[in-house]
Amino acid sequence: MIPENIIQYLEGHNVPFDRRPHLRAITAQALAASLHVSGFQVAKSVILRSDDSLWICVVSAPDTVNLDRVAAVTGAKNLRLAEESEFAPLFPECEVGAEPPFGRLYGIPVVVDEHLRHAEHLLFRAGSHAEALELRFADFENVEAPLTGIIVHDRQREQLSIENDSFSLQP
Template sequence: MIAQSVQSFLHQHGVQYDVFKHPARSGSYSKAIASHVPPSQMIKSVLLVDLQNQFLLVMIPADRMLSLYHVNKHSHRQFRLADESEISRIFFDCTPGAIPAFGHAYQIETLIDEQLCHKPQLYLEAGDQQQVIQLSQQQFHTLTRNCPRGMFSVFPDICPQFV
């Protein structure tokens, strides 16, 4: 079931979207494979927290890894990965482990990896472990037009210390 906050956010912006089920999987890459979606078009959402306990959501392609170095450099802040209790508290209406892509639906600052801005279709967590939302690039842009963009990810084989 789509998380209520995500569903309200989508409806508030008048965006058309499709939802489809997939076998339960953990991890965006596994969900992409189970859904027969190219991993480069599946959004992996990563929740971070800085030294002042301010949260940041970063959206990257599922086939890439987050570069904390690039996020910290871009934001001029020092972030770490949010822990499970922080994730559960922020995404209170989601299944544990299902981090939705739209931080603004939860009043969380959000960054977009540039790699997502060139895909014709994008897929993202619906807030549970068994549904994926499909959006066109135009719909995605409508929902994220005010989010800063940058290069926040690398391919996994470049630097294994990235998330």
Template sequence: MPVKKLKAFLDENDVKYTVIRHSSAFTAQEIAAKSHISGKEVAKTVIVNVDGKMAMTVLPASYQVDFELLKDIFGSQHVNLATEAEFQRFFPDCEIGAMPPFGNLYDMEVFVAETLAEDEEIAFNAGNHTEMIKMSYADFERMVEPRVFKFSWKTVSMPGDPSERWAIE
């Protein structure tokens, strides 16, 4: 079971955390709603392909990856969303789409959105679609040593305008 590997890693490093069980959910926003946690504190893991190399981005559930900003950060011509076929071999013990943001456990570099790094606590998938782990961001940062950048957008609605707008955060 995926959560066992992650829990063992956290236990070995004396990290305090809580396991939250919820009914099956497949999007970060849905998980936030079912677990009654703010979408800003629920961290979603998005795997990107950077010139043929997989990288893990971690951002709040209510945000989207800005691929143009990532291209600038990486100094790369090609940064796009990785397909399941491209990344599933890196996560043999996880359900697809439920990867925890611990790239260091899966030999993958981790990039965290600046807005998520502002949170005192974060919650994230524990490797399946029915369990998440909640812990302090400071412990997460200590355990993963991610690189923190501004690379995400938050969806906001403008007053009087039924269409969605994007605002950089």
């Protein structure tokens, strides 16, 4: 179940969203599979630690964060994956591993991979491994005002194409 503070945050900013219950899914790719959508329609939060702060990196489910690229976009020094013990206390109402990308709600800066800007709608984890939120990327961007840039490792021999608001991989 999605924590009430997340619902109130979105409603308070007049962000329309749909709740999408699904079978319990721990990974973002499993979430995509349980909802029968491409992993490129699921945005996952990856929490990084720098010398002086945490960052929420929002990338597509199949992508992996490139620390050098995140550093170039954010100016953060000595980036590494944060350990659960470093961020879990900041999301007390959320299941560990289902941290939402709403950094303004939690006082954490957000950086989004440029590839996600091509999506009209995305599915976001929002504190639960059994329910996701679907919202327009433009609404997410308006509320969060994240930094954006290409922050993932290159996709070898694949290119992202958009077909009728859904993503597919084309070799």
